Amino acid sequence: MKILAIETSCDDTGIAILEAKGIKNPAFCILANVVSSQVKLHRKYGGVYPSLAKREHQKNLIPVLKKTLEESNFLKSKVNPPAGGQSLKLKTLKEILEREEYLFKQLKNFLLKYEKPKVDVIAVTIGPGLEPCLWAGVNFAKALGFWWNLKIIPINHIEAHIMVNFIDQSQKSIRRLADKSQKLFPAISLVVSGGHTQLAVMKNFGEYRIIGETRDDAAGECFDKTARILGLGYPGGPVISTEASKLQTTNNKLHIKLPRPMINSKDYDFSFSGLKTAVLYDFKTRSSKTKKSKKYIREMAKEIQQSAVDVLIKKTLRATKDFRAKSIILGGGVTANKELREQLSKKIEKELPNVIFLKPLIQFCTDNAAMVAASAYFKKNKVVNWKFIQANANLRIS
Ligand code: KG4
Ligand code: ZN
Numbered sequence: 001m002k003i004l005a006i007e008t009s010c011d012d013t014g015i016a017i018l019e020a021k022g023i024k025n026p027a028f029c030i031l032a033n034v035v036s037s038q039v040k041l042h043r044k045y046g047g048v049y050p051s052l053a054k055r056e057h058q059k060n061l062i063p064v065l066k067k068t069l070e071e072s073n074f075l076k077s078k079v080n081p082p083a084g085g086q087s088l089k090l091k092t093l094k095e096i097l098e099r100e101e102y103l104f105k106q107l108k109n110f111l112l113k114y115e116k117p118k119v120d121v122i123a124v125t126i127g128p129g130l131e132p133c134l135w136a137g138v139n140f141a142k143a144l145g146f147w148w149n150l151k152i153i154p155i156n157h158i159e160a161h162i163m164v165n166f167i168d169q170s171q172k173s174i175r176r177l178a179d180k181s182q183k184l185f186p187a188i189s190l191v192v193s194g195g196h197t198q199l200a201v202m203k204n205f206g207e208y209r210i211i212g213e214t215r216d217d218a219a220g221e222c223f224d225k226t227a228r229i230l231g232l233g234y235p236g237g238p239v240i241s242t243e244a245s246k247l248q249t250t251n252n253k254l255h256i257k258l259p260r261p262m263i264n265s266k267d268y269d270f271s272f273s274g275l276k277t278a279v280l281y282d283f284k285t286r287s288s289k290t291k292k293s294k295k296y297i298r299e300m301a302k303e304i305q306q307s308a309v310d311v312l313i314k315k316t317l318r319a320t321k322d323f324r325a326k327s328i329i330l331g332g333g334v335t336a337n338k339e340l341r342e343q344l345s346k347k348i349e350k351e352l353p354n355v356i357f358l359k360p361l362i363q364f365c366t367d368n369a370a371m372v373a374a375s376a377y378f379k380k381n382k383v384v385n386w387k388f389i390q391a392n393a394n395l396r397i398s
Pocket of ligand 2: 367
């Protein structure tokens, strides 16, 4: 089974092809996984502008598709491109891409020039995410589904961040950790990204109960906003982490102490906007010389990171104990954070040595389409005709 997966929920245009062989212990192989990031564009604004991001997706989708098909050896030019007789088909294609005029022109040329690739099904992220961005990917998937007569598997972005853990990479060849599945559930999943901070109890593949969420900003959003205050650029998570790692312990300490919002609250919810406000207040009280000093920036970055890490770890461990979970599964861009990964790993080893800890490979933490394909594999029976696929910006796992 070969799955062509599409991801456009935020500012990354991703397309991947995954091949799964065998049924009981399937071997996974990512034939191609192409991501075109819009970071440079959004850097100017310190965040993602949905309408701008949508336009970029429309521009990027065909080049990314072409590259994905080339890498997987599926791009074959038609020997005899159709001379005519396609007008009815093209009319429907135009209707599907009614709001994506630029994409329609590009896709039309592409589809007339190249053969249908040897894929069996299309998977696409339908939510949650930025609505205009989601629609770009969804309409593209619908157009391909219609033209190539392929069914579509609708995918939840949060679930995809979790399911990417079930592929294990050695270069391009990927295998599923199927044999461990018995001991994994119930699992606690922690998805931390630019849009979400969410703890869920996972009873089985595809069975979730959300137990905690952020009440305001997501952890990644907090990194992005505080990095902007400190003048560090976008995206904030990686720069905060790099600056924090440069801090040398010296005697002339600034002693910055930030709050750990909701760390002791009895629920599993989070709140990160207070952390951002605390950073802003501190920043405003400093002299312009201090604000620009490496020591201040690095110490602040380290404290921001540690505050988020402390809260995430505390709540995740408490949820694991309370629900007697057998595993902890991480996902989302922020889980690329070295400190979060290492500190959580040490805590689990010390406090919950029997709990299995799954974290995505670094390259699969931030948005990509391999995770969409992995998720689709577990939903291979949930195929839908292209006509019934809709984006849903507020989609939740359940
Ligand atoms: O999952 P993702 O790619 O997109 C969303 O679904 O939102 O996550 C993006 C977020 C950004 O906020 C970015 O600052 C954060 O992940 N991020 C990190 C790191 N790499 C990316 N945060 C902390 N440490 C990192 N190394
Ligand atoms: Zn994401």
